[in-house]
Amino acid sequence: MARVSARQQRVELHTDLSGTGEWLLCDALLADPARFGPWHKRLAEWLHHEYGQGPGRTAAGYVMTWYLRVPAYAAALLLHHERRVPSLRPADLAFRLGGQRPDPDGIALLGADFHCLPSDPGAALPEATVVPDERALAAVLRAGYAAHATRFVAAYTTVTRLGRRTLWAAATDALDTALWWAGLECGDEHGGVADAALVLGTRHPPFTSASTLRPAPEGGWRRSRESCCFSYLLPGRPECGGCPRLRAKE
Template sequence: MTRTITPTLQRLDLRRDVPAGGIRCSEALGGPDFLEEWRTRLAGWLLREFGAAPPRTADAYLVAWYLHVPAYAGAMLLHHERRVPSLRPAELAFRLGAGRPYPEDLAVLGDEFWCLPTDPGSAAPGATVVHDERALAAVLRARYTAHAARFVEAYAPISRFGRRTLWATATDALDSALWGADRAGGTPEGVADATLVLDQRYPPLTSASTVRLADHGWTRRRESCCFSYLLPAESECDGCPRTCSR
């Protein structure tokens, strides 16, 4: 497969207002209407791009693309600032692209964050200081898992997938975002934050980090399938659970 299921977000802003044309995650999860409309738009995009829109593929893309929002926000701020934002659905917002309906712009709203004692903003009213990086990693896991649980509750009734598959995709989103933040920040192997946050399995997440060194370089084994192989002329992705041994 040549196209990635989670393209890079174009903007990550710390702000108090929702981006123009955007939506708070709490509103997106407030009922089935937005999610169903998004899935319909996504199916239309798949049809234009590939000539087919298998329902399972559209479903899988929506799950991965939504969960990339809290995962990306948490991973990037952890890596670059050693901070964790609240990640509550009311304090994250995103805007879908006009063509490809991917969350292109992401806004972290509000002033609450967790940080280390050495953080220059540790005395700010919204700051909660934790004693070390392991404690900060635990906060990120907890905040992300709480947001993912809200998504699973909202989307499970209209999804073609069971809850185990939804949580597998949530695990992939967090592990991939942490690995990507490391690589974007110049960590040679790109595994430091992924192994810090996902050093073991923390249910309902379905595995520890699966980033590993293979013969062709660093890679990761996916916990969930994106069903891109159902698209014309596409095959299984690298690390696909359908083809990758555990």
């Protein structure tokens, strides 16, 4: 776990809730969606401090994006670096909010179970479930993430005005982006793109699209977003690159 975390800049991976910071249990949040309230409030205050306004829809959009990134990025990191898929059940995941901007800067994998390939050094461990090949591993990742996202969608629609289509579009974006970033941030962007193609090579409902990653004219890769994070509601902020609002205008 330390080896994987050391290769990334965006988030630390843990196997417990030790250290400083505020840890939030995914299962507790989804079981009682009112618990999202303090996170929304803290984020709105941060937005107001940074931009002079803290629109509720923008706060809800940021929390949507940041929460879904937790199971997506945990899965992407272990797939890219270890060819493993950890348990993505809400009971087996927690995250820590950053000290200034309240986005997740730490993820805790609390479950011991994982899926792996036959060649994995830990394949004989009792907590390992061996699958025959990488396609099967990708299917396990997709199913585990979709199950977690299903609970999130059901919970989040009770405390925000964001619809199911928006939330599933955000879940698709989070997974596609996390797979890309897991490679990009350790100097293996093409590997991350290949992982996204492996997991999201075609559209798998309820995800709203296949991977949208494509070569960028200036080099590297870019992707088109399926969802909007509502940053454009902030003073002086245009739509993000690849935002579906830009495509609608075109």
